[in-house]
Amino acid sequence: xxxxxxxxxxxxxxxxxxxxxxxxxxxxLGRKKGTAEAVVFPVSTEExxxxxxxxxxxNLPVTPRGAGxxxxxxxxxxxxxxxLDVSLMNHVLELDEETFTATVEPGVVLEDFQAYVESxxxxxxxxxxxxxxxxxxxxxxxxxxxxxxxxxxTRDYVMGLELVLADGTVVMAGSKNxxxxxxLDLKEIVIGSEGTLAVITKCILKLIPKPEDSLSVLLSxxxxxAGIESVRQIIQANLNPTAMEFIERKVIQLGEDYLKMxxxxxxxxxxxxxTLDGSRNEINDHLEGLRKVAKESGALSILxxxxxxxxxxxxxxxxxxxxxVEAVSEQEPLDIVxxxxxxxxxxxxxNAFEKECGMRxxxxxxxxxxxxxxxxVRGDRDDETWEKELDANLTVLYDKAYALGGLAxxxxxxxxxxxxxxxKASKPxxxxxxxxxxxxxxxxxxxxxxxxxxx
Amino acid sequence: xxxxxxxxxxxxxxxxxxxxxxxxxxxxLGRKKGTAEAVVFPVSTEExxxxxxxxxxxNLPVTPRGAGxxxxxxxxxxxxxxxLDVSLMNHVLELDEETFTATVEPGVVLEDFQAYVESxxxxxxxxxxxxxxxxxxxxxxxxxxxxxxxxxxTRDYVMGLELVLADGTVVMAGSKNxxxxxxLDLKEIVIGSEGTLAVITKCILKLIPKPEDSLSVLLSxxxxxAGIESVRQIIQANLNPTAMEFIERKVIQLGEDYLKMxxxxxxxxxxxxxTLDGSRNEINDHLEGLRKVAKESGALSILxxxxxxxxxxxxxxxxxxxxxVEAVSEQEPLDIVxxxxxxxxxxxxxNAFEKECGMRxxxxxxxxxxxxxxxxVRGDRDDETWEKELDANLTVLYDKAYALGGLAxxxxxxxxxxxxxxxKASKPxxxxxxxxxxxxxxxxxxxxxxxxxxx
Numbered sequence: 062x063x064x065x066x067x068x069x070x071x072x073x074x075x076x077x078x079x080x081x082x083x084x085x086x087x088x089x090l091g092r093k094k095g096t097a098e099a100v101v102f103p104v105s106t107e108e109x110x111x112x113x114x115x116x117x118x119x120n121l122p123v124t125p126r127g128a129g130x131x132x133x134x135x136x137x138x139x140x141x142x143x144x145l146d147v148s149l150m151n152h153v154l155e156l157d158e159e160t161f162t163a164t165v166e167p168g169v170v171l172e173d174f175q176a177y178v179e180s181x182x183x184x185x186x187x188x189x190x191x192x193x194x195x196x197x198x199x200x201x202x203x204x205x206x207x208x209x210x211x212x213x214x215t216r217d218y219v220m221g222l223e224l225v226l227a228d229g230t231v232v233m234a235g236s237k238n239x240x241x242x243x244x245l246d247l248k249e250i251v252i253g254s255e256g257t258l259a260v261i262t263k264c265i266l267k268l269i270p271k272p273e274d275s276l277s278v279l280l281s282x283x284x285x286x287a288g289i290e291s292v293r294q295i296i297q298a299n300l301n302p303t304a305m306e307f308i309e310r311k312v313i314q315l316g317e318d319y320l321k322m323x324x325x326x327x328x329x330x331x332x333x334x335x336t337l338d339g340s341r342n343e344i345n346d347h348l349e350g351l352r353k354v355a356k357e358s359g360a361l362s363i364l365x366x367x368x369x370x371x372x373x374x375x376x377x378x379x380x381x382x383x384x385x386v387e388a389v390s391e392q393e394p395l396d397i398v399x400x401x402x403x404x405x406x407x408x409x410x411x412n413a414f415e416k417e418c419g420m421r422x423x424x425x426x427x428x429x430x431x432x433x434x435x436x437x438v439r440g441d442r443d444d445e446t447w448e449k450e451l452d453a454n455l456t457v458l459y460d461k462a463y464a465l466g467g468l469a470x471x472x473x474x475x476x477x478x479x480x481x482x483x484x485k486a487s488k489p490x491x492x493x494x495x496x497x498x499x500x501x502x503x504x505x506x507x508x509x510x511x512x513x514x515x516x
Numbered sequence: 517x518x519x520x521x522x523x524x525x526x527x528x529x530x531x532x533x534x535x536x537x538x539x540x541x542x543x544x545l546g547r548k549k550g551t552a553e554a555v556v557f558p559v560s561t562e563e564x565x566x567x568x569x570x571x572x573x574x575n576l577p578v579t580p581r582g583a584g585x586x587x588x589x590x591x592x593x594x595x596x597x598x599x600l601d602v603s604l605m606n607h608v609l610e611l612d613e614e615t616f617t618a619t620v621e622p623g624v625v626l627e628d629f630q631a632y633v634e635s636x637x638x639x640x641x642x643x644x645x646x647x648x649x650x651x652x653x654x655x656x657x658x659x660x661x662x663x664x665x666x667x668x669x670t671r672d673y674v675m676g677l678e679l680v681l682a683d684g685t686v687v688m689a690g691s692k693n694x695x696x697x698x699x700l701d702l703k704e705i706v707i708g709s710e711g712t713l714a715v716i717t718k719c720i721l722k723l724i725p726k727p728e729d730s731l732s733v734l735l736s737x738x739x740x741x742a743g744i745e746s747v748r749q750i751i752q753a754n755l756n757p758t759a760m761e762f763i764e765r766k767v768i769q770l771g772e773d774y775l776k777m778x779x780x781x782x783x784x785x786x787x788x789x790x791t792l793d794g795s796r797n798e799i800n801d802h803l804e805g806l807r808k809v810a811k812e813s814g815a816l817s818i819l820x821x822x823x824x825x826x827x828x829x830x831x832x833x834x835x836x837x838x839x840x841v842e843a844v845s846e847q848e849p850l851d852i853v854x855x856x857x858x859x860x861x862x863x864x865x866x867n868a869f870e871k872e873c874g875m876r877x878x879x880x881x882x883x884x885x886x887x888x889x890x891x892x893v894r895g896d897r898d899d900e901t902w903e904k905e906l907d908a909n910l911t912v913l914y915d916k917a918y919a920l921g922g923l924a925x926x927x928x929x930x931x932x933x934x935x936x937x938x939x940k941a942s943k944p945x946x947x948x949x950x951x952x953x954x955x956x957x958x959x960x961x962x963x964x965x966x967x968x969x970x971x
Binding site: 231255269298340343431471490492497498 | 612614615616617637657658660664668669671672681685686687688689691692693694695696697698699700701702704705707708709710712713724725727728748751752753754794795797798801853854855856857882884885886887921922923924925926927928929930934938942943945946947949950952953954955956957
């Protein structure tokens with residue numbers, strides 16, 4: 062294989078065969094370990110096309126990866142195949158200020174890209190928690206994040222994708238045009254497909270002007286139910302916040318302990334942490350609206366975090382919740398999504414189930430879009446007990462989510478980790494149709510062959 | 517066939533066999549005429565599934581239609597098949613104010629739906645010109661319209677679709693969840709697929725709260741170029757208008773003559789007609805921003821249309837441009853889209869080409885998203901001359917659009933009318949992939965079999 066790859070990637074420093082560093086055989090959690098014969102680091106569409114032609118001809122599995130920040134085993138290879146690492150393809154190819162678009166390679170890191178466009182007075186709204194993920198990875202999971210409630214998810218900012226199909230064919234799907242009803246919109250089915258349909262080699266992204274200012278506002282409540290009800294009122298009042306996070310007091314303590322920082326309003330039971338953005342006038346206008354909602358919804362307090370340092374501290378505690386959990390124990394990170402009126406019912410169920418099953422569960426998340434982040438905590442269980450109890454408890458949690466009209470994943474994807482639960486909850490006709498679409502792109506099933514609807 | 521259909525649709529008043537009214541064999545223009553053996557008017561998913569199972573078994577072409585308002589021959593049947601008219605499925609099944617969603621049947625008429633949700637303090641932003649089209653039709657063409665610049669297109673408001681596949685299988689794709697990375701997002705490839713992949717039988721739509729107020733503002737310029745440049749500045753200044761329409765003075769005259777109404781600022785060469793919406797404070801804030809842009813971009817004038825009657829009159833003239841053209845002559849309506857910085861180049865090309873080829877061409881459209889509506893006017897040409905010259909001229913126009921990075925259709929779809937031009941401009945690998953995706957949904961190619969990428 063080495064010689065064949067060397068005839069395509071003409072630089073032996075960009076090919077690994079023989080012993081492979083485990084980081085290329087796993088995801089960001091590192092629990093699942095896969096196998097591969099080679100890792101390649103292409104620098105162009107042509108090289109990727111060459112690798113795919115070779116793999117296609119020889120029926121070799123190919124697993125694309127960017128920074129490998131995923132949490133669900135979507136970059137865990139299997140068999141004697143090739144790991145296709147696009148992290149060297151990390152260039153912004155064009156910033157077109159006349160059409161408000163950027164054309165980038167898939168390996169561009171999200172936080173680098175955000176900083177770059179903001180330095181030009183522009184803004185790329187998708188903002189998932191993991192800033193070191195790549196744009197290609199974000200597109201492959203249709204990454205969401207905190208700003209989704211106002212600005213939408215990654216899908217809403219993808220205007221075009223250059224794709225290399227499993228057989229090496231290069232297809233440009235989409236363009237710099239803001240409307241498109243010119244045949245099937247092929248890029249739309251690739252977004253969120255977790256590397257199973259094609260390798261993304263170029264991305265045309267939509268940008269917007271950078272908002273003038275922003276202000277975070279913390280609302281405190283005596284129950285999560287009251288907090289969630291206020292979210293509906295905030296939406297109805299057209300206050301259009303950038304973020305609306307719900308956090309229970311018992312969860313905040315974890316972040317406080319981890320960071321040795323204190324969160325405001327410690328006597329509350331639950332918080333809704335929002336951000337307003339826009340011109341100063343708009344922010345003031347919407348802050349007034351928030352005060353009205355706070356009053357009507359019986360909030361204990363409303364605290365505009367005008368001090369930027371205090372705002373940063375509050376968001377840091379929110380941002381570090383997962384790390385706070387992980388400082389204590391291994392955990393399984395879930396990203397269940399439910400309709401926005403079912404958040405309270407779901408979190409209450411989790412709280413009751415936690416007591417019943419004896420496994421610690423920490424939930425918080427994006428109240429504006431029903432996306433509940435749930436850390437299921439291992440504690441001091443041995444391997445076998447953890448695996449067995451975790452599976453049993455996840456089955457209960459996913460069953461409940463689906464019973465409430467929810468889904469297994471709002472933004473992490475399905476990967477290997479949630480395959481079983483997705484398949485259990487999905488109708489056979491949906492899975493059959495997904496398989497046929499997969500075959501339309503990759504008849505030999507060589508791209509990320511182990512994933513979910515593929516099997 | 518009648519007996520078989522009667523065993524599925526148990527009401528002979530909802531089946532036509534024998535002589536078929538030509539309206540069911542054409543589109544809204546009525547120029548292309550198709551053939552069919554029967555028209556059915558199902559009232560349920562079950563009936564549609566039954567009709568599809570019958571058609572699948574007997575290899576009969578099926579052409580779905582709603583109100584038949586399309587302009588591109590996407591409801592023109594062929595062969596001895598079935599026209600499947602969903603216009604009786606016109607019920608709003610649920611308005612869920614807690615999740616800000618509505619679940620509707622595909623035959624619900626857009627203007628009825630808009631009025632209904634607005635009466636509840638909610639808002640459905642997609643607003644294509646043709647208000648008598650159905651929601652199912654809007655989804656099938658991913659309809660855009662004037663508000664797309666701020667609110668996006670139909671795709672952005674489709675959360676879930678119940679589909680009947682060509683073989684009669686019922687698939688629910690999507691849900692009331694606001695984020696979804698749970699397997700391939702099947703609904704996304706169906707949106708804009710012009711009835712070729714599946715029959716839409718139920719639609720879960722996203723709603724937003726109704727904006728408090730709106731204000732239209734007319735900017736006048738001494739050239740189209742200056743007007744288009746102001747559009748970029750309006751976007752960059754984050755003024756977020758709902759609509760941004762460009763119209764040349766020579767085009768406005770048509771509407772004035774047709775309606776016997778006068779448009780303001782008659783000495784200008786070009787206009788940008790915008791609407792601001794939101795709270796009164798937001799509108800005032802953005803109006804101030806517009807004044808600044810108007811000054812910087814050398815606008816001749818800026819006219820806030822505070823008088824609702826005057827605003828209505830101005831929009832009526834804009835809305836009646838196509839009718840104004842049609843009062844004089846038959847015309848071919850195009851909806852070419854180009855990147856937003858190419859509008860001026862494209863319209864200038866059209867103006868020069870009009871003189872060169874001697875066929876009248878009227879262009880106006882959505883400046884915020886590059887969607888140029890172009891009426892190509894027949895005049896007194898006889899059938900043969902019109903057909904020949906139109907084809908030659910369309911070839912030139914589409915070639916130019918593609919050369920500028922544009923596309924054949926921004927919102928009308930491809931249908932039968934633009935098939936030739938789409939195929940000419942598309943790479944064979946894109947068309948091949950579209951055909952494979954089509955086959956994944958409809959291996960026998962019975963659904964809207966004549967359309968574009970199908971053939």
